[in-house]
Amino acid sequence: xxxxxxxxxxxxIFSCQRQKETIGTFVDTGDIQLIAPTYKIDSVFFKNKAxxxxxxxxxxxxxxxxxxxxxxTAASPLYTHPFNVRKSCKVKAKVFHEDFKTSDIVEFDAKQxxxxxxxxxxxxxxxxxxxxxxxxxxxLVDAKSGTLQFRNxxxxxxxxxxxxxxxxxxxxxxxxxxLIVHQMTSQNSWIFSPQKIAVFSxxxxxxxxxxxxxxxxxxxxxxLNFIEIPIEQATYESFKIVVHNLEKIPDWHPAANQxxxxxxxxxxxx
Amino acid sequence: MKRRNFIQNSSLATAxxxxxxxxxxAMELYKDVIIGHNNHKYKVxxxxxxxxxxxxxxxxxHEMVQDSKGRIILLTDDTKNNVxxxxxxxxxxxxxxxxxxxxxxxxxxxxxxxxxxxxxxxxRHEVIKTTIDGKVVQVFKFPKESGKYDDxxxxxxxxxxxxxxxxxxxxxxxxxxxxxxxxxxxxxxxxFGGRGTEDHLFGNAHGIVIDTRNNADPTLxxxxxxxxxxxxxxxxxKYLSTTHLPGAYVCRPVIHKENIYTATIWSGDGxxxxxxxxxxxxxxxxxxxxxxxxxxxxxxxxxQPMHQALKIFQNPHDVCIDDDDNLYIxxxxxxxxYPIKLTRV
Numbered sequence: 001x002x003x004x005x006x007x008x009x010x011x012x013i014f015s016c017q018r019q020k021e022t023i024g025t026f027v028d029t030g031d032i033q034l035i036a037p038t039y040k041i042d043s044v045f046f047k048n049k050a051x052x053x054x055x056x057x058x059x060x061x062x063x064x065x066x067x068x069x070x071x072x073t074a075a076s077p078l079y080t081h082p083f084n085v086r087k088s089c090k091v092k093a094k095v096f097h098e099d100f101k102t103s104d105i106v107e108f109d110a111k112q113x114x115x116x117x118x119x120x121x122x123x124x125x126x127x128x129x130x131x132x133x134x135x136x137x138x139x140l141v142d143a144k145s146g147t148l149q150f151r152n153x154x155x156x157x158x159x160x161x162x163x164x165x166x167x168x169x170x171x172x173x174x175x176x177x178x179l180i181v182h183q184m185t186s187q188n189s190w191i192f193s194p195q196k197i198a199v200f201s202x203x204x205x206x207x208x209x210x211x212x213x214x215x216x217x218x219x220x221x222x223x224l225n226f227i228e229i230p231i232e233q234a235t236y237e238s239f240k241i242v243v244h245n246l247e248k249i250p251d252w253h254p255a256a257n258q259x260x261x262x263x264x265x266x267x268x269x270x
Numbered sequence: 271m272k273r274r275n276f277i278q279n280s281s282l283a284t285a286x287x288x289x290x291x292x293x294x295x296a297m298e299l300y301k302d303v304i305i306g307h308n309n310h311k312y313k314v315x316x317x318x319x320x321x322x323x324x325x326x327x328x329x330x331x332h333e334m335v336q337d338s339k340g341r342i343i344l345l346t347d348d349t350k351n352n353v354x355x356x357x358x359x360x361x362x363x364x365x366x367x368x369x370x371x372x373x374x375x376x377x378x379x380x381x382x383x384x385x386x387x388x389x390x391x392x393x394r395h396e397v398i399k400t401t402i403d404g405k406v407v408q409v410f411k412f413p414k415e416s417g418k419y420d421d422x423x424x425x426x427x428x429x430x431x432x433x434x435x436x437x438x439x440x441x442x443x444x445x446x447x448x449x450x451x452x453x454x455x456x457x458x459x460x461x462f463g464g465r466g467t468e469d470h471l472f473g474n475a476h477g478i479v480i481d482t483r484n485n486a487d488p489t490l491x492x493x494x495x496x497x498x499x500x501x502x503x504x505x506x507x508k509y510l511s512t513t514h515l516p517g518a519y520v521c522r523p524v525i526h527k528e529n530i531y532t533a534t535i536w537s538g539d540g541x542x543x544x545x546x547x548x549x550x551x552x553x554x555x556x557x558x559x560x561x562x563x564x565x566x567x568x569x570x571x572x573x574q575p576m577h578q579a580l581k582i583f584q585n586p587h588d589v590c591i592d593d594d595d596n597l598y599i600x601x602x603x604x605x606x607x608y609p610i611k612l613t614r615v
Contacts, residue, residue, distance in 0.1 A: 026302040026613070027314040033581045038538055057563035058579040099301060100580065149539050188542065221541045 029099035036106040037063050037079075037093050043145040044224060045111040045182065045266060046085075052110070053082040056095050065093035072105060088112045109226055111180075114270050117141050119171035124157070124164065132158025132263070139265065140166070145182060146265040148222045150191075156184065158191075159245065159262045166241040168267060177233040179207060179241070180268040186222035187253065192260040196244040199231055206239075207231030215250040226268075241267065304615060305580065307565060310529075310549045310558035311615050312597065314582060318611035319344070319360040319598075326351055326365055331600035331609055333376035333522070334590035337385045337402055342590060342598055344609060345376035345389065353387075353404065358592055360611065366404040370394070375429035375477075375522075376588075381436070388430040392444050395422045397430055410440060413450050416461040429522050431478045431490065433505065441492060443476040449492065451507060462507030463492070470509035473497050477522020477532070480505075483552065491523045495535070500554075513554045517576035518562075520548060526591040528552040533586035533599060537562060537578045544578040545586045547599065547612070560597075560612060561586075583610070 037056040044050070054063045063079035066072050072094045079093065088111045095103040122137040132150070134157050135142070146155030185193045195214045199207040209229045245262045249255045302313050319342075329348040336342055341363060342356045352367030367373070372393025379386050385402040399408040412422040419425050428443030436454030442463075451460040464471050473496030481491045481502070489510060490503040498518050502510040519536040530550040537544045546562030556565040556573055561582045566574045587602040597612040 025315050029301045029303045035578050
């Protein structure tokens with residue numbers, strides 16, 4: 001028993017030393033997480049197809065992704081080169097590496113347009129802010145999305161006003177039940193989500209979106225969002241869309257009490 | 271009885287270790303992270319220089335230098351101790367400085383065999399020269415005489431560089447983007463730069479250094495962080511050339527042997543909380559990016575956009591290289607953490 005105890009004690013000491021030596025001063029691979037891959041898509045809404053590309057330049061790392069809404073696991077398809085999406089879907093991806101913790105997920109919606117309304121006639125009041133006029137009002141129906149890199153972009157219409165009124169005349173009558181506004185939120189850059197969007201046909205309110213959390217602090221830096229507004233199902237020729245900006249940047253923000261920015265790049269009907 | 275229980279339990283645990291329990295297998299997998307590329311690879315020590323924050327607090331750790339005695343000097347904007355002096359192992363030697371609320375830029379210059387520090391304070395809107403133990407010897411005040419400023423608030427110096435002849439250059443990196451060129455007496459000789467996107471102008475002239483790698487022909491290397499560029503100027507302020515590092519929001523360039531080192535505060539699209547370290551070779555090509563993606567150049571000589579790869583750094587703001595080629599990383603807005611040491615392997 002004594003010998004056995006001695007032997008075990010030695011083994012214990014040995015194993016402790018080993019533990020100390022390997023855990024030691026330096027950071028261990030298992031404690032470090034990979035960064036999510038960066039993605040590029042030519043437009044998050046599209047008529048026929050959109051091409052998705054991921055980037056993550058680190059040796060022996062693997063990007064895995066799904067387009068069917070399922071969680072990304074080590075068994076999901078391996079990304080090797082850019083691919084096309086041809087219908088509406090949610091694209092998700094993560095980076096895997098045998099030494100490091102798997103990255104956070106990157107995910108985004110890609111939406112196939114049901115109707116081409118690129119010939120719609122649009123007026124907007126007030127006009128967008130100087131640097132964010134995109135290619136004029138037509139940009140709202142051009143099937144081209146902006147990205148989070150909104151500076152020097154020709155896709156985003158940015159407004160620094162309390163309220164924006166968009167009048168939209170469709171090129172032909174359409175039976176519709178939904179209107180979708182694509183917008184960006186980037187609170188660090190003073191860009192907030194709208195507080196309310198009201199959709200009128202003539203003077204009749206046909207649909208409304210209320211956002212109770214527009215003033216709350218969002219996790220993460222910036223996001224692109226489709227705001228879906230159900231409308232009374234009917235045949236329509238034109239709409240008036242009134243977008244209500246948050247009145248003031250909330251108190252928790254460094255720019256408290258300033259007027260926030262509102263960024264939209266597309267109006268979609270279904 | 272108790273003792274026997276203990277023995278039995280520990281024996282069991284030991285047996286578990288011996289016979290390869292999952293615990294042991296997990297331990298076997300411990301592997302030090304090695305970051306960086308080519309000949310510049312490092313192990314990471316996140317605990318280097320950690321002190322009791324009740325006594326020696328840091329806010330933003332802005333910049334670090336090594337002095338002639340081999341000590342590592344940290345500049346922070348916590349006015350309880352703006353300057354914290356460590357040995358290379360991270361042991362505290364001394365701390366001083368309560369008068370530098372906007373302590374941002376730290377440059378060490380040896381003058382007649384003595385070390386001096388130049389502190390660019392972006393809240394005081396001036397640069398202060400001190401002895402190595404903190405005695406103020408000269409103040410470079412708001413440069414009204416430049417004719418470029420109607421208000422001291424528009425002058426927010428971030429960095430200094432001192433030439434062999436004693437001339438002092440100051441980068442107004444958070445202000446109006448001018449570069450001030452003084453003689454050693456503090457007389458303004460020249461002002462150049464200014465805000466803009468053209469080659470000779472700056473979006474954020476965050477750092478400046480004198481590139482002495484070609485001894486016969488020293489030049490100024492000035493950061494344009496917003497444009498992800500280092501811009502080279504003659505000593506009299508003429509624009510010469512640009513090194514573009516897409517995706518790398520570079521802070522001040524630091525020259526060590528044949529390399530340029532720089533903390534890259536953000537990466538990719540400039541999102542906060544990201545960042546890595548950049549190391550350029552003698553040809554000003556990015557050869558190693560500890561914590562970042564693998565640097566890859568296209569056939570036309572342009573660098574593919576860089577991005578953070580591993581979550582190690584959070585807004586790294588400066589890099590100090592010691593005489594053993596190890597690195598010390600000061601971080602901005604990282605939750606008041608002390609510097610990170612990278613040990614070269």
